[in-house]
Amino acid sequence: MNALRSPENTIALSTEDVEKFVDRYSLGRDSGEGSTHFLRIKIPNGMLTAEQFRRIGQLAERYGRGYAEITDRQDIQLHWIESEDALEIFTKLKEIGFTTDKCGQGYPGARYGDVRNMVGCPVAGVDKFELIDASPIVKQLNQFFTGNRDFLDLPRKFKISVSGCSLNCTNPEVNDLSFVALRKRTGKIGFVVLVGGTVGVAPKLAQPLGVFIEPDDVVDVAKAVVEVYRDYGSREIKVKARFRWLVEEWGIEKLRRTVEEKIKKTLEAHNLDYLPTSGGEHIGVQPQRQKEYSYISIPILGGILSNDKILEIAETAEKYGTGDLRLSPSQNVVIINIPNNHVSLILDRLEQTGLQVRGSALRWTTIACAGNFCGKSPDNPKKRAVEIVDYLEKRFGETLRNSSLRIHISGCPNGCGRHLIADVGLQAVQLTVEGRPKQGYNIYLGGGLGLKASLGRLTERGVGVEDVKYIIENLLLAYTKEKTSFRSFREFCDTHTVEELKFLMNSSQE
């Protein structure tokens, strides 16, 4: 190591090889399963090639015990990362073409927040029903914000989504800033803007900014909104520093005026009280816009992948498709550009490797956070997700095949598993039963996005972990009996009082 001993009694460390990574790469803090650090690899719009996926799998094998997770922001997360391996890993990741979250969440104060992975529709460009392929916009946004020192010291993290599909699968209402494609009656396609959403400890659904913008204006508007947050967001205390608080303090009018001043443009007013659809998932095999091709969405329950499965998916995508893959905000993997005549063969092949591509829709819609690693959860939400879905599939069989039910599981009130926007939301809690610690879940029902978007209602507290699946079973049985009266499970929940739902979930419906 070369060091320069200066007359002023300082030693300049040779750190150029380290400094070049500082603004684009970091490790996050883990506190569970024997892991002290995670690596959250940002995959903008969830788009990657089979080769990139394979190489990330190799990183998982070499540094992360062969284990990887897809997050609900289309990242890939590895655990058991050692600090001293970081430079080697960052070097490889740079070669692969990705960066990481800045992971400043460990700071006690309201600072060092960054713009998190840009979420976009995983089937952008191939979806038969999309309004606009918004992935180029996501890439532009990513290019602008990644490693941009002007935006690496925000009061807290900042989450952006851009939705071009008809399902609005990017969960716009729970992002700090969302752009949602809309076709006006005139046929013109642009974006409406939502601001101030979050599902953390102080949850809030995003509100419309009341404007309709051209696709070419998205980057400028995003830049202006994030600047507003950077310059005016509270830095006093961390819990009041998320963007939602500034939106609440300022109000929509002031925010819109300030954004317009910044971009030197009056935005077209557009009133939209709600999104007609939102938070859907592209499930199973679907025909693409390109007639001879289909995409196959592979359900990855809890987003958990082994290195072997990563390699298998990568190989399948290369052998039968164009080697293009996508990650979804519901923690699944999509292989695109599969010739229609290969679909059955590929489904068989994937199934043989343990990927349950012919399972119920619950396998695609159920998500769970990595609570077992962060140290804040008394239970393992991903493991619980697998247990619950396996049980419900056995119990209900074909009835669940095309169900739109969503089960979301978070390990703590921070809500990384987005439990508040699911039909059935589970949040792990520590209980004390007869003086002994016991794991349980609080149960929230009837949350959802889109038309009449609302957060789930806390319906039952502290259900023992072993009983959760039976509680859901009882609810589903009650719903099935009354199903013809309701358009969805959510409507069923909305129609019943908390007391009625409590009664139903605690009564055997046989």
Next chain:
Amino acid sequence: MPVSLAKSSEGIYELNVQGYTCPYPVLFTVRALEQIAPGEILEVVFDNPPSCETIPATAEKHGCKVLEISKINDKLWRIRIRK
């Protein structure tokens, strides 16, 4: 801004890594330890809470002795390490 070691008194050096998230405080600490002589003291000042655990663990892995972990204020810590 390059990171540097400041000699605060004979045999005692300070490494200020405020503003750096993981893994950088650990990486800089390792480099700083390479620069000082056995028996000398390194004081690392940082504002990244996970470093309260990772710097001592790494220092010990490198055969050093962690003398003290102290809180300077709500957002700042200091770790004293003897090489």
